Amino acid sequence: MTNDEGRTLDSGALKALAHPLRVRIYDLLSERGPQTASSLAALIGETSGATSYHLRALAAHDLIREVTGRGTARERWWERPKGRINLPGPDEQQSPSNRAAAQIVTSEFFRLRHQTLMDYMNRSTADEPEEWRDSGLVMTTMLDLTAPQMTELAGELSAVVDAAIERYRGQENAAGTRRVTLRAEIFDLPAARTRRTNPEE
Known part of the structure; x- marks a missing residue:
């Protein structure tokens, strides 16, 4: 692995x-x-x-x-x-x-x-150190993409994640660090598939 x-x-x-x-x-x-x-x-x-x-x-x-x-x-x-x-x-x-x-x-x-x-x-967040209170990000957005565009964007997101893994590798026991979960999701929606196959609706 x-x-x-x-x-x-x-x-x-x-x-x-x-x-x-x-x-x-x-x-x-x-x-x-x-x-x-x-x-x-x-x-x-x-x-x-x-x-x-x-x-x-x-x-x-x-x-x-x-x-x-x-x-x-x-x-x-x-x-x-x-x-x-x-x-x-x-x-x-x-x-x-x-x-x-x-x-x-x-x-x-x-x-x-x-x-x-x-x-x-x-x-x-009352008991959290100030530097951690607004450090996270939860974001959802909607895009209209073709399949090749979605594949390209997924690759770009993966590259960002891979770069972060390399940049911060070996910091498990460094002072001031916490374990952080990083999530990236991109997928087409069922309703969007229906809309494509029924363009006149």
Whole structure:
């Protein structure tokens, strides 16, 4: 998962991830860095036995790995390897079981994504340091584009994100930093597709 294109999950990894609790664990390792079964259990309200079981299932497909040189035989630390992953969406060419796994994973990832956004929108800034209060950006706009134009714009957005990743790489423990979520979305709307196919309406 170190190359620029990222790792596209195969059917085995996808099925291993296709459990809401495993998606949550994977998401927490991305958000908070290395954790133990006990610390994850405290964060999500499960037993350490349950989180330990799910951690091993994720590790079996290289979705996560043990942190070398940290922890003990009784308390192991786990991390998500750096790099992006690509989730194959539900596709009619997939087997029914793979399609179901893809639906579970994508639905849970986006449910958690939406929840973090709503938590951000609803939290009080009274106790936040002043420099963080207005540092975020939530923006939605509508454009009328052709398919090639949308593809070009998606590439430009990806390039901006990739440049930011390179610029700020290695700052995990730098003073004054916080983990930040950066989101970029661009897709055509169903109503817009209808409008194109019925231009006289």
